[in-house]
Amino acid sequence: MTNLSPLQIERLKYEPKLPSSLANGISHLVSVEGSATQSVANQDEISALFRNTYGKPTVTFKTSSESHSCEARNVGVILSGGQAPGGHNVIAGLYDALKQANPLNKLYGFLGGPSGIIEGKYVEFDDKFIDAYRNTGGFDIIGSGRTKLETEEQFQSSWEVCKKLGISAVVIIGGDDSNTNAALLAEWFVAHNAGIQVIGCPKTIDGDLKNEQIEISFGFDTATKTYAELIGNIERDANSAKKYWHFVKIMGRSASHVALEAALQTQPNITLISEEVEQKRMSLSSIIDYISDIVVRRSNNGKNFGIAVIPEGLIEFVPELKSMIANLNDIMSTLESNSAYTNGTDADKIAIIENTLSSENSSVFKSLPALIKSQLLMDRDPHGNVQVSKIETEKLLISMVEERLASLKKEGKYSGKFSTQSHFFGYEGRCAFPSNFDADYCYSLGFNAFALINFGLTGYLSSVRNLTAPATEWIAGGVPLTMMMNMERRHGEMKPVIKKALVELDGPVFKKLETNREDWAMNDRYLFPGAIQYFGPSSVCDITTVTLALEKSLVKA
């Protein structure tokens, strides 16, 4: 990197804030144990699967005036799964704590995600290496990957690699699945007397790794601010040109936390929430009703423009689409050995599908626009399944609303214009320079991960809480990974997994949207958050998410 942007040059100088307990240094830490813990559900099954690591206490760090020394040790770190802003700072915090504890300590980075530890691909960090990545976005420092660390062979290879490098602790930076695997690896290492500890760090822009112990996953703050910047800019454009309805799809996998947070920051006219669609069993037709009704009423007020925010995972939550897609996946393998199908034109294929689906699912399929039918035909994942994330839900909705408006026009119930633009934001936010919040939070998570290692803990998640207070007041400690687990069916088998958080319809965050929805639909309450600011007034630079503020105020209320 010979060539840096002006912002990058300045951000390299930023010194992330630490909780005051950690700021006094690794050698002055005291760990305070809470009481024994249990998993959120299925305690019997989980404790049987994690004989050595289950039921441990939570810990919190305090500062003591005494200081203790630290024997030299080597640690490895892995970035797992999709990018989230701040990953580099987790590694920088871990590195700084480790070198502070003992300059002889070594930090190894495994390359390309979990496969790095299995295949023994790694780098050793030094000051110069780390310094080039401080407060930057991306996971390019060592790369990431989606290999799942879960088999006996993988654990065995990882052990061999760690032995070779003299590594006695591994930090896994990842989402719910990666942390589930961190727990399995921790248990396996203890069961095999490997003498290798495993610590997890909560990463995901999706915001679905969140529970009593984790207030927020890192990256959610920066990613949602980036999407909110763009939505706000588009709102201002729509409100100036008064010409287009913009349909904006927002990344975030199944859960709608990202779309909800971005909407609370920008107050668009329409926000769909997948969890609401599922729980209220809203059909596609009722969603089209909801959108069309707002389009018509705004048009009656002279407003042929607006903004709709749509969560990425929506269509998997619409009951009839879910059923149709499942049916489509079922018949697909048969169809692909049918030469009339494989040699047919697109039109032939569509006709065959319509004849093969069950009658209910067939009529759902028939109701879809041509573009979506061909997307359903074309993109299949390696298992032959429909790739839901590739379906342009924003265009599906636009096309169906157009049809609905056309028939309302015929009935004389609508006389407006419906010109549209569609957008999808995801990759734009996963590698932004971390906000001050994420820079501080991530650095603290990494620093704290080493503190957990230094106290000999394993199977713990690095935990930094009280995050709406100034960083000095943040509470650092650790939470047993098993505490967040329950049993869920995966590929037909019951597995211990960290429970994903979905948007709670009776929680304060969704309620805020629900209360204001009609006002935001008809009156233009657009908020323009603008670009993330790293310098300047604290009111602009150091605020975290609306979601966290609302969740915290409920806790206080």
Added chain:
Amino acid sequence: MTNLSPLQIERLKYEPKLPSSLANGISHLVSVEGSATQSVANQDEISALFRNTYGKPTVTFKTSSESHSCEARNVGVILSGGQAPGGHNVIAGLYDALKQANPLNKLYGFLGGPSGIIEGKYVEFDDKFIDAYRNTGGFDIIGSGRTKLETEEQFQSSWEVCKKLGISAVVIIGGDDSNTNAALLAEWFVAHNAGIQVIGCPKTIDGDLKNEQIEISFGFDTATKTYAELIGNIERDANSAKKYWHFVKIMGRSASHVALEAALQTQPNITLISEEVEQKRMSLSSIIDYISDIVVRRSNNGKNFGIAVIPEGLIEFVPELKSMIANLNDIMSTLESNSAYTNGTDADKIAIIENTLSSENSSVFKSLPALIKSQLLMDRDPHGNVQVSKIETEKLLISMVEERLASLKKEGKYSGKFSTQSHFFGYEGRCAFPSNFDADYCYSLGFNAFALINFGLTGYLSSVRNLTAPATEWIAGGVPLTMMMNMERRHGEMKPVIKKALVELDGPVFKKLETNREDWAMNDRYLFPGAIQYFGPSSVCDITTVTLALEKSLVKA
């Protein structure tokens, strides 16, 4: 606006910088006249069309120790065409200068673009109104519109409206077409002894309103910074995940200034420039060659990822597509009165088109992917023409590169993976909070526009130059609009128009890309500009575009 974002609250307080000549106040200005001017071409025709306003001198403002008073007068302002960051500051600067000159002065804003002055729809500004919009993005203060102010009836109505409001000067904030119309209106008012002056301000994110007299149009700086933020974030994502080729189309009408500037700020692997495609008469197939070659060579180096930046107007510059689209537009009206066509399925329509186009154009059409064929079929503008801006060029290129790679694979010349994501950025940047540069420049343009009015000038463009120096050293003055004109064919007739600037292939800006292109293609020289910063180090907050810096350094060299 009861509800403001934290950034908006802080930005309302920002005090834009003025050139020192203007900062001493309207009443202390002296105007220094240059020599008589002439149009860039077609001097005889232009001078005949602008008998009263042609040939005037340029003017520059200086400060004098004497002060002069200003009679009370009313001014009107119009926002014309597409949004560009900073429009609100032009109005704020104009308002502040006008009120400073005489508190009895009034500023009227015409609503919804040029139609506001024709239909007499307006607001009167006061402090509270203006204050709510300082340093904000968007044109929502009074709205904008695309009505062309050019007919005798429109001029007559505008005169009536101005008379009613006692308006003796109109400021038109717009791009090349709107400023051409400002020149026509100025001439008409003089010819009719209306006693109404007209001043233009150079607006457009496209960057194509630029010449010897105008260093940059406002909005280009902020919009390109916003697109560069997003491209940089995507580059970092691509470089972390090492999984996708991202094809990013960038707004900017015909000229490629925006794509070029965004590319210089981010250094992607591939940047296409429409002007180069046209001048070198590059066929679609040679563009696909160029892209595929880089994809293959990167893949040979183990890199199955990258970023390609594509200017919005590209396909109009590809010779065979241009010819095919012209042919398609010609035959379309005939086809639409052909019932076999209008009642046919998409497949029927495509077959009929393929039989009706000339043989060369037909084979071009046949070579296009199905998605693009149907986009060519579907979206037509009010004149029945293909809407080139709606064609997803980024997907067209992806699809054709995929095909090419598939055949290279068969020949054993390529063994990589080509997974793609496509993006289109435009609406995301037109209404961002103006950068400090655009906030200062726009405020100065507006303030300066009133200075021009106050000296009794008409048919002038507000001009602020020397923009790579600190704002205090900027040079404020005015340029006769006719000076930038030539004659061009529009809808079959020769018309006087302001000459659009295209990317110059022998200029320093394109040369910078050309020199580095091969290095950026193969080695990852990605730059991550990050979000626009409004506070903090001047190296981050107060820099303007790479384009301007390069153009200036050539002027100096």
